[in-house]
């Protein structure tokens with residue numbers, strides 16, 4: 001037993017040439033691209049879920065949200081191995097001796113603080129994102145608002161970090177991978193593999209991570225996506241996010257007494273299932289695209305929402321409050337913006353892929369609209385109320 005030492009390591013304790021700006025900047029470039037994609041697609045997703053939209057979120061293309069949210073989750077997942085390798089490559093700098101001169105000491109402290117913020121925000125974003133995709137919510141705060149707030153912290157500190165490191169990034173990316181010009185003086189030992197080998201392994205890990213979740217969105221990849229949370233299976237060929245039992249939908253609620261209420265002021269129309277089936281039926285191919293990254297296309301048949309709104313003479317562009325039979329839960333009530341309510345593809349669906357809606361997919365009736373986040377595609381509809 002000779003190696004026991006209580007003092008913290010010093011930079012010289014990490015002699016591997018692999019822990020170099022050459023590796024850090026190359027992995028960092030792809031990490032930056034992943035975070036950039038996550039940020040932009042995240043802004044889109046956040047906006048799409050806003051009840052009020054000063055600029056209406058478009059209803060076309062119907063698969064737009066499916067694409068942007070798929071990119072969001074795939075890029076975020078691929079970023080996990082990239083972040084791990086990047087942190088590994090800069091780890092020795094944590095133990096670098098602080099400069100003596102006061103001005104340089106202050107600058108060094110500021111840089112370390114900004115990196116601490118960036119690393120904390122990045123870890124928070126990736127961890128909460130993955131946990132959300134796995135439908136595991138062990139926290140007490142709102143996922144959406146905290147993930148959104150920390151996205152600004154992450155992207156802000158990322159921009160500062162890139163600006164501060166730009167000279168080093170340019171120099172390292174401009175030189176050969178194996179060049180040692182920018183290396184720490186003590187990093188001279190050959191690693192277990194070459195830098196090219198380490199980078200190749202890193203890209204492979206990021207690719208495997210991306211593939212592991214991409215199958216939740218890309219049908220052809222389903223077979224290889226061992227870790228996709230939803231494997232494309234579920235009643236009527238569509239995954240289920242929340243079952244009727246979990247939402248506490250009872251037989252009585254959807255039995256003979258079921259009515260769909262269409263309300264505008266004191267105008268009120270109550271429709272039975274038979275009334276709904278007797279109206280003109282339309283069939284649309286529209287995807288369900290969950291914020292958690294899985295998505296699936298399906299054929300929906302039912303009544304146009306606009307036809308229902310006409311029963312209470314709702315004006316064009318009117319916003320609609322959609323309420324579920326579900327007794328409680330954050331998604332029992334959603335807002336259907338005017339442009340979505342008026343889109344002719346927006347349906348109160350009664351059937352899915354040619355069969356009456358399965359209870360878990362929202363029987364007797366559920367909302368389905370083009371380019372709308374899955375979380376807002378309300379199941380077990382009770383009421384459509386036109387805002388005045």
Ligand SMILES: Nc1nc2c(c(=O)[nH]1)N[C@H]1C(S)=C(S)[C@@H](COP(=O)(O)O)O[C@H]1N2
Nearest residue numbers: 239240241242290324361374375377378379
């Ligand atoms: N009433 C109600 N509707 C809901 C939900 C819910 O929890 N309650 N979950 C939503 C979510 S998050 C998604 S992704 C879709 C999934 O629809 P599916 O289960 O039919 O695939 O339903 C949405 N509709």
Ligand SMILES: [Mo]
Nearest residue numbers: 290291374375
């Ligand atoms: Mo969802």
